[in-house]
Amino acid sequence: MQYPKYFVRLIHPLLLLATLGDCQNGTTPTRYGVVLYPAFTAIDVFGPLNALNDLSYSCQINLSLISATLDPVTTKPQSAAMNPLNSSFSESVVPTHTFDNAPELDVLIIPGGVGALGPSPQLESLIAFVTEMFPTLKYLITTETTAWGPKVRWVAQARWVQDGNVFTSAGVSAGIDVTIAFIEAVYGNATATSIATGWST
Structure with a gap:
């Protein structure tokens, strides 16, 4: 019997509970x-978090949103050159912690964006924060423009790659792919498949 898509999405959290042992x-x-x-x-940000929201139905996990200050952080381009029509269409997210008072973390996710392309005081503080946190992390997940550094080796035609405890993806929706791959590597195939299948129905 084939169920309507809305029904499958409705019971998806219940299906995830079946993978609790993972x-x-x-x-x-x-x-x-x-x-x-x-x-x-x-x-x-929201693509990977959607997958992790689904993971939270079967695994107890906690989320911290971290920035330089507790002020809302906008997706709006910061320079006029990147916003020539002066559009006001953007989202803002309110951090829960700053770089100075962030809790201990197991996994750090760094999203891409045009804000990562140019020098800025906030970017410098972000790099300092990541540099300080990395040795204690179990995993680092980066997307798009945040795969920086002289030792970064680009892999052609790859939506995501894994190098030890670092997962890196291309841009756009590839952040979702790398998060599902991370979930599979860490929490098991059954959990990852349940989350991915719930999205594809």
């Missing part, structure tokens, strides 16, 4: 953080 061994990460900076790309 994260009850005490070794899976529970403390997640997302770094925010002006002009981040919305889908690079």
Whole structure:
């Protein structure tokens, strides 16, 4: 019997509860953080978080939204050149923590965005924060323009790659793909498949 899509989406959290055993061994990460900076790309935050929201139905996990200050962080481009029509169409997210008082984390997610392309004081503080946090992280997930550094090697035709505990994706919706791949690697195939299948129905 084929169920209507709205019905499958409605019972999706219940289906995820069936995979509860995949994260009850005490070794899976529970403390997640997302770094925010002006002009981040919305889908690079909300795409991965949607998958992790679904994960939270079967695994106890916590989220911190981290930025330089507790002021709302906007997706709006910060320069007139990137917003020539002066559009006011953007989203803002209110951080829960600053770089100075962020909690200990197991997983840090860094979204891409035009705000990561140019020098700025906030970008410098973000880089300093990531540099300080990285040695204690279990995993780092980066998307799009935040895969920086002289040792970064680009892989042609790859939506995402994994190098040890670092997961990196291309842009646009690839942040969702890398998050599902991360969930599969860490929480198991059954959990990842349940989340991905819920999205595709």
